[in-house]
Amino acid sequence: MSHAPTGLPFARTEVLADGTALVTIGGAWELNQPLPPIVIKGDRAKVVAEGLTDFDSSLPAWLYANFKNIRQLDISTLPARLQSLVQMAEKASSDHAQSDHAGLLETFGNWGVESGGSWARAFEHIGNTALGFLKMLVGRAKVNWGDFTLQLQTAGVDALPIVALLGFLTGLIMAYVGLIQLRQVGATVYVANLVSLAMTREMGALMTGIIACGRTSTAYASQLGSMNVSQETDALRALGINPIEYLALPRILAVTLMVPLLAVFATFIGIFGGMIVACAGDLSIEQYLTQAIRAITFKSFLVGFIKSIAFGFIAAWAGCYRGSVAKRSALGVGEAATSAAVLGITFIVIFDAIFAVIFNLFDL
Amino acid sequence: MSEIPDILTCTDLAIGHGKTVIMDRLNLSLAPGKILAIVGPSGCGKSTLMRALGGLDEPLGGKTTLMGVDLATANGQERQDILRQSGFLFQGAALFSSLTLRENIEMPMREFLKTPRKDIRQLAEYKLALVGLADAMDKLPSEISGGMAKRAGIARAMALDPAVIFLDEPSAGLDPVSSGRLDELILRLREAYGTTIILVSHEIPSILRTADFCVYLDPDTGTMGAYGPPKGFLQAGNSPKVHAFFTQARFD
Numbered sequence A: 001m002s003h004a005p006t007g008l009p010f011a012r013t014e015v016l017a018d019g020t021a022l023v024t025i026g027g028a029w030e031l032n033q034p035l036p037p038i039v040i041k042g043d044r045a046k047v048v049a050e051g052l053t054d055f056d057s058s059l060p061a062w063l064y065a066n067f068k069n070i071r072q073l074d075i076s077t078l079p080a081r082l083q084s085l086v087q088m089a090e091k092a093s094s095d096h097a098q099s100d101h102a103g104l105l106e107t108f109g110n111w112g113v114e115s116g117g118s119w120a121r122a123f124e125h126i127g128n129t130a131l132g133f134l135k136m137l138v139g140r141a142k143v144n145w146g147d148f149t150l151q152l153q154t155a156g157v158d159a160l161p162i163v164a165l166l167g168f169l170t171g172l173i174m175a176y177v178g179l180i181q182l183r184q185v186g187a188t189v190y191v192a193n194l195v196s197l198a199m200t201r202e203m204g205a206l207m208t209g210i211i212a213c214g215r216t217s218t219a220y221a222s223q224l225g226s227m228n229v230s231q232e233t234d235a236l237r238a239l240g241i242n243p244i245e246y247l248a249l250p251r252i253l254a255v256t257l258m259v260p261l262l263a264v265f266a267t268f269i270g271i272f273g274g275m276i277v278a279c280a281g282d283l284s285i286e287q288y289l290t291q292a293i294r295a296i297t298f299k300s301f302l303v304g305f306i307k308s309i310a311f312g313f314i315a316a317w318a319g320c321y322r323g324s325v326a327k328r329s330a331l332g333v334g335e336a337a338t339s340a341a342v343l344g345i346t347f348i349v350i351f352d353a354i355f356a357v358i359f360n361l362f363d364l
Numbered sequence B: 001m002s003e004i005p006d007i008l009t010c011t012d013l014a015i016g017h018g019k020t021v022i023m024d025r026l027n028l029s030l031a032p033g034k035i036l037a038i039v040g041p042s043g044c045g046k047s048t049l050m051r052a053l054g055g056l057d058e059p060l061g062g063k064t065t066l067m068g069v070d071l072a073t074a075n076g077q078e079r080q081d082i083l084r085q086s087g088f089l090f091q092g093a094a095l096f097s098s099l100t101l102r103e104n105i106e107m108p109m110r111e112f113l114k115t116p117r118k119d120i121r122q123l124a125e126y127k128l129a130l131v132g133l134a135d136a137m138d139k140l141p142s143e144i145s146g147g148m149a150k151r152a153g154i155a156r157a158m159a160l161d162p163a164v165i166f167l168d169e170p171s172a173g174l175d176p177v178s179s180g181r182l183d184e185l186i187l188r189l190r191e192a193y194g195t196t197i198i199l200v201s202h203e204i205p206s207i208l209r210t211a212d213f214c215v216y217l218d219p220d221t222g223t224m225g226a227y228g229p230p231k232g233f234l235q236a237g238n239s240p241k242v243h244a245f246f247t248q249a250r251f252d
Helices: A058-067 A080-094 A104-137 A145-184 A188-229 A232-238 A243-280 A285-295 A298-324 A330-361 B046-053 B076-084 B101-112 B117-130 B146-157 B176-193 B204-210 B230-234 B240-251
Strands: A010-015 A021-029 A044-055 A072-074 B008-017 B020-030 B035-039 B061-066 B086-089 B164-168 B196-200 B213-218 B223-228
Touching (some): A021 A058, A044 A058, A058 A080, A104 A243, A145 A188, A188 A330, A243 A285, B008 B046, B020 B223, B046 B164, B076 B086, B086 B146, B117 B146, B146 B164, B176 B196, B176 B204, B213 B240, B223 B230, B230 B240
Parallel strands (some): A044 A072, B035 B196, B035 B213
Antiparallel strands (some): B008 B020
């Protein structure tokens, strides 16, 4: 009878006259080496040891994996300590059924149900936020006002440098592109109208909304998601405090208040950025400012302002909503932050288009 | 006959948080394959002592040797090797929340073993089956109970067949049947592989069933109140405080 090389684990199978599979194991079984392959036919098996020098958990794991479905298994001649390790795993798992895997159709169905549930949860969150706001107005909501002032600072004042930089560059780029085109028709003076109107009606609000999504939505989703993980939101519920009122409302209010102010700031900085390019080209400062002031009407200012209020609300709500439904894991918090930014930016662009149609209808 | 050296010794060990000493003058030694239980009132420093013995935290004074290596003078590589041969179960289980239970067990194996992927899968399934989690392998830690997370944490601590396993309150949150099964698992691990086990526990019946030695930390004196076989603590002896702790906890 041939033997496996000394030291390496081996398993040999032969079928006895009564159909029982006789498996002979031996060698030194260590975690750090491949385990021998084995195929068992039938539902009866007997395992015997021959030259079994040493083993760690790899041997009971191998026996457990390969023999757990054998109806009649005889391991009575194996070392007692090995038998006990195999039997213990079998005993602990015998009462439990294996978890079943979902098929393709079920997976698709689950996706459909989850998507529907996700939209339902989103509308529920918006509804609860509106209710919380009404309760706050009549003084019946428990709102964390400490959070509100902190968020005014972090979502508003702290965002000034990035809003200034991006607003300035937006105005500068628009003026540069506009100047090249308008020069061809000898109308470079209108570059001031282009920049000031675009910044006031559109770009000031849009850029600030997108910055709020990237900066504030993700932060809110992470904060609220982490609080979900550490069961802080459950603790609030247990105390009879609605987490949406206590955590989401001050954040949404703060951002809805600060984004319009930041948008106005971005608008002026953008117009200033445009002036730098225009004056480096064909225009004087006086010409640029006269044209810009003439172009900005109260209507266009109102359009930009209304948009920025909506964009601020969307950015804050997206963060709070995704954070509140985040899965209770580090991965879940990361996913919540990403999806908050995506959801916020998508909704801002969609609502920008809707606003364009509405303002056109009302001749604004 | 040559004497087997102790796997763990500590001499005049002082432990604490920051610069605040909470326990000092700790002296104990443990032979390989023995089970040591650390007991004492809440907040007395049991987990802190366990972390210091395992080399996770720097002690504030004294000397600790684990597997013959002085943890105070060990270089980075030696310390890594020691940690690799140790398994830890933390109080909150500390499972990786983005990985399934099976992936949690497979992770250290993938990092440190050259074993093929399918064998690693078998090993992980076996370790989870040992702790009664064969049906929850594909669940995330967020989808299981605290007791199940504890058991999965134990399976991960056993992943690399460590020479020493540190268990911080392994029975906390477990039902009596699972707790009894865990005691059996601890004893079988020791019997099968000669694993040394150091556990922090409040479960006196479990300690009496499993532990060979027990150290009682006394917060009033700031040092160990007693050290010896736990059954001896039940008899009225030199330390009435230890005796009271054991008998009261046992019959509460």
